Amino acid sequence: MQAKKTREEVEKNSMIDTWLKKHCLIYVGATRHPFILSIRDGTVNLSSFKTWLGQDYIFVRAFVSFVASVLIKAWKESDDSGGDMEVLLGGMAALNDEIQWFKNEASKWGVQLSDIVPQKANKDYCRFLESLMSSEVKYTVAITAFWAIEAVYQQSFAHCLEDGTNTPSDLQATCLRWGNDGFGQYCHSLKQIVNRQLAKASDDEIKEAEVALLDVLEHEVEFWNMSCGGA
């Protein structure tokens, strides 16, 4: 018979949900940003959209390297009982498509990707990713950040696809890229990996993972602000 879980174990198993409740203000700030709300209600400024498109292309290229570093940490540190490598490889494959998608969208919207200069918020975010790539950073911390980065886009763009929204038809494909059910399922798999890692992590690692989550949420807010011309 399975032993009854202690309250501590139950809490650790759903650590992410506990954190999202605790940090609800910043989480809502990242997933319901005015830029996203403007897509959702159809008032989006197209020049902001194009800024976001060009800057995000640069971000995604840095993000691929970060994901590669998470994959290495998974190989070294995870017992892989949850099939982490497969989930991460699926993520890499999706990023390969994402880069191609950015190139196609850029040519559709007349954005010259070779001319894009990364703005401060983007540089800061990429620098943060680089800091997580250090071998000193534990898998639990890096995978928490990884899940949060993907989850913010999934939650944000899925919000633009809900019934009764006014998302412009030519932005539907963008919203579907991250708001589709398959991407939602992928984020759910990442979240399960994170909760499993946190359940066996040391107190210090748990603290570091929580800080990484907050850092991601702050960088995501700054990234949206930048897209609107605010940073």
Ligand SMILES: Cc1ncc(CN)c(N)n1
């Ligand atoms: C800034 C940012 N955050 C998240 C994602 C989703 N891969 C993205 N493309 N850009």
